[in-house]
Amino acid sequence: MSAAPFPIHPLSLAAENFRGLGGTHTLDFSRGLAVLVGKNGAGKSSLLVAVEWCLFGQPTTKKTDSGIAERGDWALAHYGATGDVSVSLELAVEGGRARLTRRRAVGARARDEDDVQLELPEHEVLSGHEVGDWLAWNNMPDWSTWKRSFCQHQEQSRARVTDTADRSTAIAAMLGLEEFRTLNDDLRKLRVKKLEQRAADELARLQEERRRALERPGLVLRELEGRLAESGVGAGQAGEAELAERKRKLLDDAAEVAARIGLGDALIPPASAPADEWIAWARAWSGEVRRKVDALARERVELSSRAQMLAASIGSLEPARTAASAAEHARDRLERELGSAPELTKKRTELEGERRRLDAAGKLIQDALDVVQSAPNPHVCPVCDHERSDLEQVVQGKLDARGSDARAAELEQLRARDEDLRAQLDRVESAASAQTAARAQVAALERGLRDQLPERTGEGAAVDEVLRAWRAEEREVSEGCELAERHVARHGESLQLLELMLQLDGARARASVPAGELADLPEFQELQRVIEEAADFASDIKALGDMARSLEDEQAEEQLAAVNASIDTYFATITGDSGRGRVRVQSKRTPTKVSYQLIDEAGRPITSHLNQAAFNALSLATLFASADSRARRGLPQFLVLDDPGQSLDEDHQAGLARALTKCASFAPVLVGTVPGALADALSGAGGADARTYQLARAEDGMSTIIREE
């Protein structure tokens, strides 16, 4: 694939609402040289920058991206603008004309993208990133190249000849070696050296780890011997016989305890078991014993509780029996003294009958008196008609004979006797209840006791025997638990020691076997293969870099004469110095890059002794030579210069006009300048065929084109 052969170049510009320019302004580049003339603030720079903004957008409007100080707080649209900012560049392209338009809405935020559109011949329209891709594909410059080879800003002019990187890149571009230079930069940025470093680091680390691994068996051996010595086992003792003896004792101890706490010896391996088997058993054994001890402890607590309850029951039964017997005696004595409850009840019934009879007799006589008193004849008995003059007195007398006082006294006597009987009855019944309760308590205690005892346990001594047996069993369980606890502690220590002895055995074996070489490991061989691959890769990259530099060097030699002539010619044109060879390019190759220096005829760096005007002239000459070189190679070229006549006297400005006129023969040139020698020279007075635009600031503060020639 090759670059498009047609050198794209601008034909015209249309800027709307851009910066301080009110309305729409157009510039025509068809004559090759377009000159903007105006006093300070007339809008020249705005129109020049409009070209850059149209091509590159935001990088041109930010100080950090553009590297141009005065753009630090740029406003893209003029204050009070109501319409979008828009700049269009009409371009001559292969097959016709194209229009590149960049728009930005009023009030757009910093992160909002510009609207970019490219209308190509045949009505093809590109937008967004497609536009940038198309321009790059057609060798249009990027922003960095533009700053270096297409424009003249105040900040840029010095860097072009003083900054080594800028100068070298600009000259490399002039020599047609940008491609190799960029490639070399890209390859350098790859930092393939870090692969060598990584490989070296990893290998060193592995060697160190291997060294430690080789030392480790000896270290482990010494550590194990030290720990065994702390446990009272000397290095000489820790042999096979000692290990077997300790192992036998460990197993015997375990068997004894197992028998004592009822674990049985089925869990214990035989003495002939392999080390890994009995070690596994020994590690689990403490847990087995602890589980059994926990179960025994629960059993002991239960036994203790049962014994305590039985003792309590035995202790409370005898007093209850004594109390029941006392209650029985008390009841018997009371019944003998007062009578039984039925007898006392019977007496109370008899007293009640007597009281009722007494009440009935009194009531009968009262009824008789009522009848007599209510009869029609008080002297005739209304029952038997017997006549008697004192009938009422006789009945009254009978009633009086059984007078109320006497009857009341008799009734009171009866009530008192009944009270006595009732109190006696209560005492007898209470004694009977007490006796019943005492008997019930004895019965309950006896039942409770029987429930606690094993079946068929007799009374008295047999019960005591049960209690004694329980207490003995409790003691035995308790002792078994204590024994097991002591065993577990001892077992742990013995096991630890045995494990150390086993480890020592293994460590001795390992220490006696020489370690294999690192290189014998398949994994290490694979690492070496990976490192070799990386080294090959790094070597290829280095070879590419070397090739890029060699090519740049070779090509530079071939092109240097032409570039020297070009720079020197432009420099002489501007300064009016007809002497040849005042400026030359010198290439200098280092292991990593090629740099270029501008030297004088004596071989000294030329920037070290130039005055300001010569400095500017050299910067401009370099720029023009660069543009010349691009144009000769068929690459798109366009020059935009902002007040390039600064620091130049009238003669130099006239020379500059000649140089610009020459440049305009191979590329469009847009120059902004204040009125004066350069403006005059460019606008026809010097014979140049230029289109001139006079700019001024109007009364409303907006810049505008007031005349076009």
Added chain:
Amino acid sequence: MDVHGDLAERVKASGERVAERLELLRILRQLEGAEELAELVEKHDSAIEAAARRVRDVLP
């Protein structure tokens, strides 16, 4: 695309013929080879690290 493999072969084959070498460099630029090569640098770096880790894993 195996940019590295292609380039390595072509670098060896290109010899001293400037025209071929120029073409080679142009291809590299057009393929945005630098970005792909940067990925390859990382890939080799990671491969060394991983291979070294595997050796460490088997060290006694």
